Amino acid sequence: MKDGKLVILLGALALLVLAVLAAGCSAEVVSPPVSGTERDPGATTSGTPYQLATSDSELSQQLIESIRAAGDYIVKYQLESGALTYRIDLLDNNRDYSPSHIRLIAGTGALFNVCRVTGDEKYCQAGDKALAYYLTRVTDGGDLFEGACFYSAGYCKIGGAALAVDAIYKRWLATGEIEMKGENLLDVALELGDNMVWMERPNRGFYHKLDPFTGKIDPTYYVVYFNGESLMALMELYQMTGDKYWLEQALEINDYMLTQKITQDHWHAYAFRFFAQLDTLTEEDQEYAEKIAKAIIDYEQNLDPDHSTISTATKVEALAAIAMAYHFAGVDTDWLDPAILAHAEFIMARQLPNNLCGYRNNPDIDALNGGIYYNCETPYIRIDGLQHWINGASTYLEYLGQ
Numbered sequence: 001m002k003d004g005k006l007v008i009l010l011g012a013l014a015l016l017v018l019a020v021l022a023a024g025c026s027a028e029v030v031s032p033p034v035s036g037t038e039r040d041p042g043a044t045t046s047g048t049p050y051q052l053a054t055s056d057s058e059l060s061q062q063l064i065e066s067i068r069a070a071g072d073y074i075v076k077y078q079l080e081s082g083a084l085t086y087r088i089d090l091l092d093n094n095r096d097y098s099p100s101h102i103r104l105i106a107g108t109g110a111l112f113n114v115c116r117v118t119g120d121e122k123y124c125q126a127g128d129k130a131l132a133y134y135l136t137r138v139t140d141g142g143d144l145f146e147g148a149c150f151y152s153a154g155y156c157k158i159g160g161a162a163l164a165v166d167a168i169y170k171r172w173l174a175t176g177e178i179e180m181k182g183e184n185l186l187d188v189a190l191e192l193g194d195n196m197v198w199m200e201r202p203n204r205g206f207y208h209k210l211d212p213f214t215g216k217i218d219p220t221y222y223v224v225y226f227n228g229e230s231l232m233a234l235m236e237l238y239q240m241t242g243d244k245y246w247l248e249q250a251l252e253i254n255d256y257m258l259t260q261k262i263t264q265d266h267w268h269a270y271a272f273r274f275f276a277q278l279d280t281l282t283e284e285d286q287e288y289a290e291k292i293a294k295a296i297i298d299y300e301q302n303l304d305p306d307h308s309t310i311s312t313a314t315k316v317e318a319l320a321a322i323a324m325a326y327h328f329a330g331v332d333t334d335w336l337d338p339a340i341l342a343h344a345e346f347i348m349a350r351q352l353p354n355n356l357c358g359y360r361n362n363p364d365i366d367a368l369n370g371g372i373y374y375n376c377e378t379p380y381i382r383i384d385g386l387q388h389w390i391n392g393a394s395t396y397l398e399y400l401g402q
Contacts, residue, residue: 059341060400063393064117066348070386071114073370074107075126082133084108088368090359090379101152102160103384105134109167110387113394116174124174131167131180138164138188144215147194155218156210158199159226161192162233169236178240186240193237196230197249205256206230227257228267235274247279258284262291264299266318266388273321273395276328286331289322297339309350309372310385316343316392323399333399340396347372347389352381 077085077095084107087096098104111127114120137160139151150160168189172178178186199207199217209221234250237243250271257268272289275281281289296315303312319340323333349356352369357376359365371381372389 057400060397062348063344063397063400066351067114067117067390067393068120069351069370070372070390071111071118071123071126071370073368073381074111074114074383074386075123076367076370078126078130082129082131084130084383087380087382088371090365090368090371090373090381091362093362093364093367100384101134101137102150102157102163103382103387104130105137105150105160105167106163107383107387108134109163109170110390112167112170112174113390116170117394117397124171127167127171127174128180131171134167135164135188138192139212140191141195141198141212141215144212145195145210146198147196148188148191149195149210149212150192151212156195156212157221157223157226158196158206158208158210159223159229161195162226162229165189165192165196165233165236166229169233169240172240189237189240193234193246196233199230200249200253203252203256205253224263225265225267227253228265228271231257231271232267232274235271235278239274239278250274251279254285258288262288262295264296264315264318265292266314266321266392268292269318269321269325270395272325273328276325281325281329281331286326286329289325293319293322293336293339303342303346305356306375306377307346308374308378309347310374310382310388312343312346313372313385313388313392316340316347316396317388319343320392320395320399324395324402327399327402340399344393344396347393350375351389 074084077088079085079097083097084104085095085097086099086104088094108127108130111123111130115123115127137151138148139156140148148161149156149158150164152160168178168185171180171185178184195210196206199210201207205227207217207219207221208223208226209218210216211218231250231253234246234253238246238250254271254275269289269292272281272285275285296318319336323336323340325331326333326336348354351372353366355365357373357379359373359379368381372385373379373381374385
């Protein structure tokens with residue numbers, strides 16, 4: 001990591017409260033120009049990590065067991081190196097390990113949610129192996145760009161940096177710790193955050209792709225969910241450090257995103273949850289979140305048998321995160337309950353050994369239990385379907401416990 005930055009960690013064991021003193025000076029921003037405040041050298045963590053709130057209801061137990069089964073599937077097909085399996089075909093057990101490192105670092109974060117939900121350390125240990133493996137892709141900018149980026153397939157995409165921060169954040173939630181085998185993961189998260197801020201467009205969200213060999217940005221490259229992922233990661237940095245620098249960056253991005261077309265954006269929904277808990281959920285935020293939720297509920301194909309379970313899992317995330325945001329803001333959530341439940345039941349009905357499609361040509365299909373298949377026409381299990389479900393079900397559990 002670059003010289004001139006010193007982050008001092010103060011560990012606090014009671015109630016998993018981690019106090020962090022974040023200090024350092026920002027290097028000169030080369031491109032693009034960004035506005036914002038200087039870091040607060042006296043910032044500390046903004047409070048206790050989310051405590052998993054679960055009830056003793058039958059639904060809560062069903063969600064916990066589903067999360068555990070998904071975690072068991074991921075761990076079973078993890079390589080000794082730490083690498084996670086990207087996809088398995090239900091018909092022939094053919095496995096694919098590396099098409100999308102961004103989705104795989106997201107899957108790493110989900111393992112820490114399994115650990116937090118179940119209280120079983122084996123999932124945190126598997127998460128640590130995966131995190132150590134994928135963080136080797138974090139590349140320091142040196143003189144070419146600010147901070148550090150997440151390298152994959154020849155480029156650095158901002159979604160990778162955001163989801164690497166998210167994995168570190170989820171580990172912090174599960175363990176209350178920010179060091180892993182002597183490495184300060186907050187240093188890594190802050191470097192990734194610096195790069196996200198450097199990648200901000202003036203009043204227009206973020207640039208999405210960077211060439212780490214030249215420091216040049218591709219201004220034409222755009223992925224619809226990268227802005228929401230990055231907004232969420234900025235708020236995670238704020239919760240881990242309490243430094244209002246990150247909150248102010250997030251508020252600027254949110255102002256822009258509130259002017260954009262409504263989509264079923266689960267990442268933006270997570271950001272609303274952070275705003276409601278850590279700062280303020282404004283009336284404009286509430287209205288925009290309501291439109292996201294209604295776009296999901298009114299989309300008739302969501303619960304069609306042929307619909308993608310991956311897409312449906314993101315809808316559980318969005319609806320549960322919005323419900324949590326409304327809860328923190330004191331806004332009615334009852335109208336969201338039937339939709340969250342319906343989408344969650346849709347996913348669990350498609351988690352092996354539940355086998356609505358009759359996949360029996362593969363004699364080893366029982367070895368894939370816990371996996372969630374795409375649909376009956378597309379017979380594979382993919383890491384992003386599992387991570388979206390684990391994260392959405394975990395948020396649903398938090399909401400049920402309120």
